[in-house]
Amino acid sequence: MALTEESIGELCGVLGNKGVLTGNAAGPRYRTDPRGIGEVLPALVLRPANTDEVSRVMAICHAENQPVVVQGGMTGLVIGARPQAGEVVLSLERMNRVEKVDPEAGTMVVQAGTPLQVVQDCANAHDRFYPLDLGARGSCTIGGNLATNAGGNRVLRYGMTRNLALGLEVVLADGTVLSNLTGYLKNNTGYDLKHLFIGSEGTLGLITRATLRIFPKPRTQIVGFCAIDSFAAVVETMTHLQQSLGADLSAFEVIWCDTYTATISDVAGITPPLPTGSAFYVLTELMGSDKRHDRDKFETALQDAMQKGLISDAVVSQSDREVDNLWAVRDGMAEAMGQQQPAVGFDVSLDIPDMANLESTLRQRLADALGKVRLFIGGHLADGNLHLVAKHVGADPQPRELIESIVYGLIGEIGGSVSAEHGIGTLKRDHLPQSRTPAELAVMRNLKDMLDPKALLGRGRILPPRDHSENITPLSRNPDNEF
Amino acid sequence: MALTEESIGELCGVLGNKGVLTGNAAGPRYRTDPRGIGEVLPALVLRPANTDEVSRVMAICHAENQPVVVQGGMTGLVIGARPQAGEVVLSLERMNRVEKVDPEAGTMVVQAGTPLQVVQDCANAHDRFYPLDLGARGSCTIGGNLATNAGGNRVLRYGMTRNLALGLEVVLADGTVLSNLTGYLKNNTGYDLKHLFIGSEGTLGLITRATLRIFPKPRTQIVGFCAIDSFAAVVETMTHLQQSLGADLSAFEVIWCDTYTATISDVAGITPPLPTGSAFYVLTELMGSDKRHDRDKFETALQDAMQKGLISDAVVSQSDREVDNLWAVRDGMAEAMGQQQPAVGFDVSLDIPDMANLESTLRQRLADALGKVRLFIGGHLADGNLHLVAKHVGADPQPRELIESIVYGLIGEIGGSVSAEHGIGTLKRDHLPQSRTPAELAVMRNLKDMLDPKALLGRGRILPPRDHSENITPLSRNPDNEF
Numbered sequence: 001m002a003l004t005e006e007s008i009g010e011l012c013g014v015l016g017n018k019g020v021l022t023g024n025a026a027g028p029r030y031r032t033d034p035r036g037i038g039e040v041l042p043a044l045v046l047r048p049a050n051t052d053e054v055s056r057v058m059a060i061c062h063a064e065n066q067p068v069v070v071q072g073g074m075t076g077l078v079i080g081a082r083p084q085a086g087e088v089v090l091s092l093e094r095m096n097r098v099e100k101v102d103p104e105a106g107t108m109v110v111q112a113g114t115p116l117q118v119v120q121d122c123a124n125a126h127d128r129f130y131p132l133d134l135g136a137r138g139s140c141t142i143g144g145n146l147a148t149n150a151g152g153n154r155v156l157r158y159g160m161t162r163n164l165a166l167g168l169e170v171v172l173a174d175g176t177v178l179s180n181l182t183g184y185l186k187n188n189t190g191y192d193l194k195h196l197f198i199g200s201e202g203t204l205g206l207i208t209r210a211t212l213r214i215f216p217k218p219r220t221q222i223v224g225f226c227a228i229d230s231f232a233a234v235v236e237t238m239t240h241l242q243q244s245l246g247a248d249l250s251a252f253e254v255i256w257c258d259t260y261t262a263t264i265s266d267v268a269g270i271t272p273p274l275p276t277g278s279a280f281y282v283l284t285e286l287m288g289s290d291k292r293h294d295r296d297k298f299e300t301a302l303q304d305a306m307q308k309g310l311i312s313d314a315v316v317s318q319s320d321r322e323v324d325n326l327w328a329v330r331d332g333m334a335e336a337m338g339q340q341q342p343a344v345g346f347d348v349s350l351d352i353p354d355m356a357n358l359e360s361t362l363r364q365r366l367a368d369a370l371g372k373v374r375l376f377i378g379g380h381l382a383d384g385n386l387h388l389v390a391k392h393v394g395a396d397p398q399p400r401e402l403i404e405s406i407v408y409g410l411i412g413e414i415g416g417s418v419s420a421e422h423g424i425g426t427l428k429r430d431h432l433p434q435s436r437t438p439a440e441l442a443v444m445r446n447l448k449d450m451l452d453p454k455a456l457l458g459r460g461r462i463l464p465p466r467d468h469s470e471n472i473t474p475l476s477r478n479p480d481n482e483f
Numbered sequence: 484m485a486l487t488e489e490s491i492g493e494l495c496g497v498l499g500n501k502g503v504l505t506g507n508a509a510g511p512r513y514r515t516d517p518r519g520i521g522e523v524l525p526a527l528v529l530r531p532a533n534t535d536e537v538s539r540v541m542a543i544c545h546a547e548n549q550p551v552v553v554q555g556g557m558t559g560l561v562i563g564a565r566p567q568a569g570e571v572v573l574s575l576e577r578m579n580r581v582e583k584v585d586p587e588a589g590t591m592v593v594q595a596g597t598p599l600q601v602v603q604d605c606a607n608a609h610d611r612f613y614p615l616d617l618g619a620r621g622s623c624t625i626g627g628n629l630a631t632n633a634g635g636n637r638v639l640r641y642g643m644t645r646n647l648a649l650g651l652e653v654v655l656a657d658g659t660v661l662s663n664l665t666g667y668l669k670n671n672t673g674y675d676l677k678h679l680f681i682g683s684e685g686t687l688g689l690i691t692r693a694t695l696r697i698f699p700k701p702r703t704q705i706v707g708f709c710a711i712d713s714f715a716a717v718v719e720t721m722t723h724l725q726q727s728l729g730a731d732l733s734a735f736e737v738i739w740c741d742t743y744t745a746t747i748s749d750v751a752g753i754t755p756p757l758p759t760g761s762a763f764y765v766l767t768e769l770m771g772s773d774k775r776h777d778r779d780k781f782e783t784a785l786q787d788a789m790q791k792g793l794i795s796d797a798v799v800s801q802s803d804r805e806v807d808n809l810w811a812v813r814d815g816m817a818e819a820m821g822q823q824q825p826a827v828g829f830d831v832s833l834d835i836p837d838m839a840n841l842e843s844t845l846r847q848r849l850a851d852a853l854g855k856v857r858l859f860i861g862g863h864l865a866d867g868n869l870h871l872v873a874k875h876v877g878a879d880p881q882p883r884e885l886i887e888s889i890v891y892g893l894i895g896e897i898g899g900s901v902s903a904e905h906g907i908g909t910l911k912r913d914h915l916p917q918s919r920t921p922a923e924l925a926v927m928r929n930l931k932d933m934l935d936p937k938a939l940l941g942r943g944r945i946l947p948p949r950d951h952s953e954n955i956t957p958l959s960r961n962p963d964n965e966f
């Protein structure tokens with residue numbers, strides 16, 4: 001803990017009473033995130049209300065060499081936002097307003113702590129559409145979405161969060177405000193600095209505000225749920241739908257058969273749209289603009305695929321409620337995977353042809369090493385991104401290192417990515433060198449040193465601590481302990 | 484000229500006879516670019532055939548403190564690729580192959596010197612579509628498109644070049660190869676380094692190869708050409724079409740009336756699709772996937788706009804030839820603007836509401852300062868990007884500084900961008916501080932120092948030379964001069 005009593009007084013002076021939490025007042029939400037095991041009481045929680053306050057408290061922390069971890073909605077999956085002992089938490093929860101909506105220009109200016117769902121609803125109220133969507137929508141924040149370059153269910157059509165940010169405001173480690181909130185689609189004025197910070201998981205700067213891109217609201221949304229008997233037919237169906245639906249194809253999600261069975265049997269409130277027994281289940285969606293023709297376009301495309309023998313069975317939503325029910329199956333897959341705890345989860349990208357034998361190869365290797373293993377696979381196939389859960393039946397704790405070495409080993413052999421959308425944090429840090437070359441890691445380190453020379457922001461996330469000097473002094477977890 | 488005879492010998496050893504041009508063998512194409520005035524004979528032209536050769540020659544130049552300017556198709560518009568005296572040219576023209584096409588994954592791996600049109604044609608031969616398109620398609624190269632983050636006519640639907648690059652290979656100033664050619668849509672494995680180099684105009688590293696995203700080929704392409712009587716109606720028409728056509732809306736280009744008149748009277752081979760006399764002319768396009776319904780969707784949307792009184796007159800293409808003819812009017816606008824030479828051109832982004840009074844305000848200010856001035860305006864309205872040419876009638880040379888101070892002065896007042904898609908180069912370098920804050924410029928400088936500490940790459944482009952030590956020794960332009 002680097003802060004002196006005097007500097008804590010300064011921080012309180014900047015933020016006021018509402019802005020600083022100490023001791024047990026720093027409740028459970030600041031102490032861990034979903035994948036974190038055990039709680040860590042942060043040294044101090046700073047809750048700035050605006051960019052100027054973020055800048056001023058960072059200047060104080062910088063002067064005092066105080067490590068800081070930024071927190072948004074605490075829904076990240078790679079143990080990035082959980083404090084480490086000795087870190088001060090900077091929570092952006094009070095910066096939670098939509099500042100401006102311009103439906104004609106297709107832009108919104110939003111504070112980082114605004115929950116995703118608030119942004120979605122606000123766009124909707126202006127007859128526009130903010131396409132980013134993920135299960136944590138009610139809790140996760142725009143700042144966290146940007147810092148982790150969140151993916152989700154609509155990447156196929158609208159891209160990752162990176163593609164939805166037109167302007168960004170960032171506070172650097174020393175309190176410098178780097179602001180470019182212009183909302184232009186085209187702005188080739190030197191280096192596009194926002195891309196440094198998007199996806200950097202709070203390690204290069206703190207995102208405080210953003211200008212987001214919003215879209216005309218789709219007028220139609222139709223979901224199909226299909227049973228398909230071979231992986232080759234899954235791929236052919238995808239290509240067929242990409243060609244038939246063009247840019248209106250907004251989802252192509254695949255669930256492997258065992259995972260489908262687990263989903264419909266283990267998750268409450270799901271009505272199975274199709275019987276089990278097929279090798280693969282696909283949720284596909286059209287989001288279009290043409291109420292008169294879109295249903296015909298979608299149903300014709302699916303019928304063509306059935307006539308070609310690609311799809312063996314299918315249902316198509318006839319109402320918004322049926323859209324929700326079919327998506328509930330896809331969302332239920334994530335829930336079914338989560339219910340396997342203790343288990344080891346993965347979020348990987350790989351070339352689509354390499355997906356064909358993924359399951360059989362992994363089953364074999366895991367069985368050879370461990371004996372009885374359950375394996376759940378599914379995800380955003382058209383994006384090349386699968387989620388995967390492996391569980392050594394009966395083992396608690398799981399043999400995490402062995403399972404990871406087998407799964408990442410295969411991903412390495414086929415040149416895949418160890419993180420498609422969840423990021424690196426601390427959880428996958430040791431596997432990062434598998435997906436990035438030494439030259440790339442060296443440039444990443446140089447970027448970190450350049451923007452945060454004291455290594456105060458998100459220490460140990462993405463990149464390992466540089467040397468002994470970056471280790472954080474363990475903090476006593478006794479809440480009675482004075483700072 | 485920093486190279487010794489010995490190091491020139493080394494370069495020849497790496498590249499062979501075909502790979503090095505000296506003296507007058509460095510023909511006109513290496514000496515200037517479209518906006519450059521006068522030719523500069525480069526100190527040496529290096530023509531590597533692969534990434535390894537680029538790496539080896541950069542290592543030699545780095546050891547010898549030899550400034551290098553990279554050249555692609557030489558079609559840039561901001562005097563970026565024209566050599567400065569004392570610079571060695573590194574031309575990527577021999578790295579001009581498409582290495583791999585994967586239609587299912589929707590990716591291509593392409594060498595930097597490949598002309599855009601070759602990439603378009605290659606995608607097309609695989610029943611896929613590479614959407615980037617601009618007038619210079621036959622000459623400009625993928626490397627140049629990436630280095631300048633080229634825009635063009637399809638940004639509205641497909642984004643800038645940045646959005647089309649999934650993987651990138653770059654050679655740094657010291658010869659280090661930074662390679663990540665994975666073709667994943669989702670790859671959150673630490674900092675996304677490719678975005679540092681895309682749009683950095685050859686000043687941070689040399690792009691040697693890229694993995695590009697290709698799309699299903701649109702099955703329909705329909706163009707409408709409309710006359711509209713007020714700017715408010717232009718904006719309302721755009722919003723209406725965005726909602727009615729959704730993601731299929733692939734262009735919404737506006738031509739101001741005087742510019743339309745100049746285009747149809749001055750440019751050869753253009754058949755006027757509509758009579759003059761309206762305030763604005765709009766080219767709009769649908770690219771879709773549904774042969775049965777798309778024409779109805781498009782024509783209904785335009786008819787609705789006519790019934791609402793937004794559009795006063797319109798024609799719709801009935802064949803591919805008519806598509807080409809209508810696009811020829813839009814392309815002719817650029818040609819008509821070019822024919823105004825000597826004149827001063829601009830490529831700006833601004834908020835759409837600010838476009839309403841742009842013409843009248845500029846006309847007034849230019850007339851007050853200069854007397855008789857002609858003004859041509861048009862461009863990618865839905866992207867917030869206009870091209871603008873101002874010409875003080877009868878003046879040669881033009882009072883460039885005065886005209887720029889008036890135009891950029893207004894752009895500054897309304898918070899616009901001094902470069903939407905052309906970039907900065909040397910031509911707009913002095914205006915960059917108008918669009919970026921001192922804090923942003925400082926980070927840009929630090930990035931440059933970090934990646935190119937000797938300031939060898941694209942010296943003086945985007946950022947001014949740091950100090951006297953970066954000035955390049957003037958080179959005698961006598962071709963008989965020995966290196």
